Amino acid sequence: MIIQSLVSGLAIGGIYALLAVAFLLTYRVAGVLNFAQAEFVMLGAFVASSAAAVAGVPLLAAALLGIGAAALVGVGMEQVTYRPLRNKPHASMIISTVAVGIVLQQAAHLIWGPDPRTLGSLVPNISLDILGARVSTVSLFLIGISIVLIVGLNLLLTKTRLGRQMQATAVDADTAQLMGVRTSRIVIIAFIISTALSGAAGVLVAPMFSVTVHVGMLIALKAFAACVIGGFGNLTGAAIAAFGLGIVENLAGSFIGSDSKDLIAFALMIGFLLVRPQGIFGAKVGEKL
Secondary structure, three states: OHHHHHHHHHHHHHHHHHHHHHHHHHHHHHOOOOOOHHHHHHHHHHHHHHHHHOOOOOHHHHHHHHHHHHHHHHHHHHHHHHHHHOOOOHHHHHHHHHHHHHHHHHHHHHHHOOOOEOOOOOOOOOEEEEOOEEEEHHHHHHHHHHHHHHHHHHHHHHHOHHHHHHHHHHHOHHHHHHOOOOHHHHHHHHHHHHHHHHHHHHHHHOOOOOEOOOOOHHHHHHHHHHHHHHOOOOHHHHHHHHHHHHHHHHHHHHHOOOOHHHHHHHHHHHHHHHHOOOOOOOOOOOOOO
16 A cells, blocks of 8 residues: 555656756746746647547657647747746746736637547556555656656756756856857747646646646646745755655545645645745755756
């Protein structure tokens, strides 16, 4: 029972982690919190499910189409919301991301309608016996792929020239531009990666839940909670907190009751805001380091 809860918690925690690093990437590089991330989860899931079910596209290709669609719309979002407002008050950009989310949600409702859709898993759903517990291969796949994507992003940021340019833009965009960094290009790339990660989260979570216009909402809220708990601005800390949050809420659901899962996640976030607002890993709230 405990092993099953741990594995399931890590699986859903991996989805939270993808959204958490997506939140923080645009925050670090562009200085804006993209509150439309939930809708990019939805977009990736809807496009993938439509490609697979209607057009008969193989699941892997459908998944890539969903991720690509999210990234493409992310580019449009940067052009429409961030670029015209980058010198405006921070609140204006936040409000614009909320507006984009509403537009995407309503557009999805018009295109795909209110009926839930489904998407198959990228791997066969087989139960494995691990230390006497039955563990799904889908859960193991979710854990593995989320870790690979997060580690890959971390390596990109720390080991590549592009990553160093993104770090420089995050620290001081004006100085980075004087040093020859094309900061406008870097911001676009940050939006592409961020929204692609959200689309990937949608593709991965779709087999677990029905695909509706609200499929990404609760996931994005819990990912934001993980950002607060881990330390806002700390990608690795937020990812670790997201995995931990998935485990905690899943154990609570198993031993206390399923109704407690959401309560515990947001109670932890409020507790950290009151007691340790800088989060577990110590980055100050509002600091882009």
